[in-house]
Amino acid sequence: MRILLIEDDTTLGAAVRDQIAADGQSVDWVTRLDEAGDAVGSTSYDLILLDLMLPDGRGITFLKGLRTRGNVTPVIILTALDQVSDRIEGLNAGADDYLVKPFDLAELSARIGSVARRYSGNPNPIVTHGPLEIDLAARSVHRDGKPVQLTAREWALFEAFLARPGQLLSKPQLEEKLYAFDAEVESNTIEVHVSRLRKKLGSAILETERGLGYRLGRP
Amino acid sequence: MRILLIEDDTTLGAAVRDQIAADGQSVDWVTRLDEAGDAVGSTSYDLILLDLMLPDGRGITFLKGLRTRGNVTPVIILTALDQVSDRIEGLNAGADDYLVKPFDLAELSARIGSVARRYSGNPNPIVTHGPLEIDLAARSVHRDGKPVQLTAREWALFEAFLARPGQLLSKPQLEEKLYAFDAEVESNTIEVHVSRLRKKLGSAILETERGLGYRLGRP
């Protein structure tokens, strides 16, 4: 992942650069907005870390210009300004996240990871399970290459099994997972949803353990 | 590369003209907006350098008119106004960059080079999605070859889906994207904007996943 760091404080900049490099990402570090403008003009970045107070202008303006030109690269703002109004202005200008100095470098790593996961141009990780291809982030399932539509409840149920492959889940456990714990389910709802899931995903997908519950079938 | 310089200060204008010529580009220099209008009407420029205070009107007005007529030539604003509001107005009006006077001629060269690299004479990359052609940089959409006008919110929403094609986006996620995170949206704003987008771009463009959110439809 290619990251552009725009930060004029040399101490902080170097620390951030080293942290990112330690995470295995590549960094370009500039200290002025005009350098930053050239950089985004000539290179395609996956993420921009932007200081708000720079020697040749406000980072906000740079960010707005970026967005006005249709650039959708995710931007995380780094700034000493901790007032809510600045934060709102930054987010309104199109920032994706915000870090107030002084911040923990580990936290920075976490945010970078989060943004990267959310936006990386790469496709989401796909879990395969027999004839099924499951994209958890996109909430989509394909069966033999054909998309399958799952409803909200069906997803919740399916997710519960995917989270614990092979593990036996009792009906009370599943009800707890599907409903706010105060909801009263006085019927065979789980059975019905299991039935619908089997119809959509294949009858082998869920195995019944009579009297005990269900478990995800072997692929 | 062919550059149009709109500047009424003869000293500065001559200096800029000479600098650009020294960089090996060709320049047309006009001092009034009506002349500028004639020039863009008769010649195709790769870049426009625009002063904001001119004897026969505001440069902003000229720029807006240009964009309204669908002209997407990159524009760099040259101005003595150093207030943030003016810069933002310029960028919102469709400028690609700005330079506050007095500026270094070397910096001007760098910006020109940057813009040139960004556009490299070629039209912007076009994303096609079924009957839609989307120019992210110019923020324009064509449907079956006809231009479609999107408002700010509509574009922001559309962009969110384009950034992650096929991914399910929940309403809270979309609200987060459209509004500062502390804004309270107590109504069905997202639904309304989705509805408008469908009306403008075609009903199949966004698919509803009841209880979960929306996703970009297959082309």
Added chain:
DNA sequence: CAGGCCCCTTCAGGCTGCCGTCAGCTTCGC
């Protein structure tokens, strides 16, 4: 400064289809 215009939000009414329920049937264990 009034007036117009456009965009955004909110609201209300109508519609869709998901979900819980039930009943009748099948399967399983003993």
Added chain:
DNA sequence: GCGAAGCTGACGGCAGCCTGAAGGGGCCTG
């Protein structure tokens, strides 16, 4: 063969969604 547990088709209620219309605010114009 019997009872208990599970399966599944059918159906009505209602949450969630759609959309036309109205009102307010910002921006530009005369």
